Amino acid sequence: MPDPSSVQSLFTDLAPSYDRYNRIFSLGLDTLWRKRLVQAMADRHPSTVLDVACGSGDVALALQKALPASKVTGLDFCGPLLAQAQARGLKTTVQGDALDLPFPDQSFSAVTLAFGLRNFSDRSKGLSEIARVLQPGGVFGLLEFSPPPMPWKIFWDLYLHRIMPSVAQLLTRQGDSFRYLAQSISKFPNQKNLTCELAIAGFQTNYFQTMAGGLVTLNFGRK
Numbered sequence: 001m002p003d004p005s006s007v008q009s010l011f012t013d014l015a016p017s018y019d020r021y022n023r024i025f026s027l028g029l030d031t032l033w034r035k036r037l038v039q040a041m042a043d044r045h046p047s048t049v050l051d052v053a054c055g056s057g058d059v060a061l062a063l064q065k066a067l068p069a070s071k072v073t074g075l076d077f078c079g080p081l082l083a084q085a086q087a088r089g090l091k092t093t094v095q096g097d098a099l100d101l102p103f104p105d106q107s108f109s110a111v112t113l114a115f116g117l118r119n120f121s122d123r124s125k126g127l128s129e130i131a132r133v134l135q136p137g138g139v140f141g142l143l144e145f146s147p148p149p150m151p152w153k154i155f156w157d158l159y160l161h162r163i164m165p166s167v168a169q170l171l172t173r174q175g176d177s178f179r180y181l182a183q184s185i186s187k188f189p190n191q192k193n194l195t196c197e198l199a200i201a202g203f204q205t206n207y208f209q210t211m212a213g214g215l216v217t218l219n220f221g222r223k
C-alpha cells in the first residue's frame with residue numbers, strides 16, 4: 001500500500017499541470033469516464049454529496065452543475081489541488097484525510113470517489129470511512145482503474161509501463177511519478193476482490209460497468 005506522505009507530495013508536485021497530464025496521458029478519455037460517474041450519480045438526485053479525493057475538482061464541479069439544488073462538498077489532503085478546485089468554482093471544499101473523514105456519521109446521501117482509492121494507504125479504512133459518513137441507503141459511486149483482462153492487458157501494459165513513463169519523462173521530467181501510477185493500477189484488486197472489499201465495508205454492489213477494455217470500472221454500491 002502506498003505511503004500517504006509520498007502520495008501527498010507526488011500530487012503536490014503534479015498539481016500545476018495535473019489537469020493537462022490527465023488529458024494527455026488518458027488519451028483524452030478521462031473526461032468521458034468521469035462524465036459516466038457524474039451522470040449516473042445525478043440520475044439518483046442525492047441532496048448532499050461528498051466527493052472524496054476530489055483533486056482539482058472535475059467530478060465535484062460537474063456534480064455541482066448537474067445537481068444545482070444539492071450541496072456538493074469536495075475533500076482532498078492535497079492543498080494545491082484543492083485550491084484549484086476552489087478557484088474553478090467549487091463552493092464547498094475541505095482539506096482532510098480520506099482515512100479519517102472530518103464529518104459526523106451519516107452526513108451525506110451520496111459519496112463519489114474517482115481515481116483515489118488505489119492511492120489510499122489503507123483501502124479498507126477508506127471504504128469504511130465512506131460507509132460511516134453515508135446515510136443508510138446512501139449511494140457510493142466509485143470510479144477507478146482496474147487490471148484489464150486479456151487481450152486488452154497486452155496493449156495497456158505496454159502503454160502504462162513503457163510508453164507513458166518514457167513520454168512523461170521526456171515531457172515532464174516526472175517519469176517516476178507515472179511509473180508509480182502504472183504500478184498502482186497493476187496492484188489494484190480485480191472486480192471480484194473489489195466487490196468483496198466493498199461488501200466488507202458495508203456496501204452492496206448493485207451495478208458495475210467497465211470502460212476502455214476493462215482499464216476503468218465504475219461501481220455503484222448502496223449502504
Ligand SMILES: C[S@@+](CC[C@H](N)C(=O)[O-])C[C@H]1O[C@@H](n2cnc3c(N)ncnc32)[C@H](O)[C@@H]1O
Pocket residue numbers: 004007008011034052053054055056057058059075076077078081096097098099113114115116119120121
Ligand atoms: C488521481 S487523483 C484523482 C483526483 C480527482 N478525483 C480526479 O478525478 O481528477 C487522486 C487524488 O487522491 C488524493 N488522495 C490520495 N490519498 C488521499 C487521502 N488519504 N486523503 C485525501 N485525499 C487523498 C490525492 O491528493 C489526489 O488529489
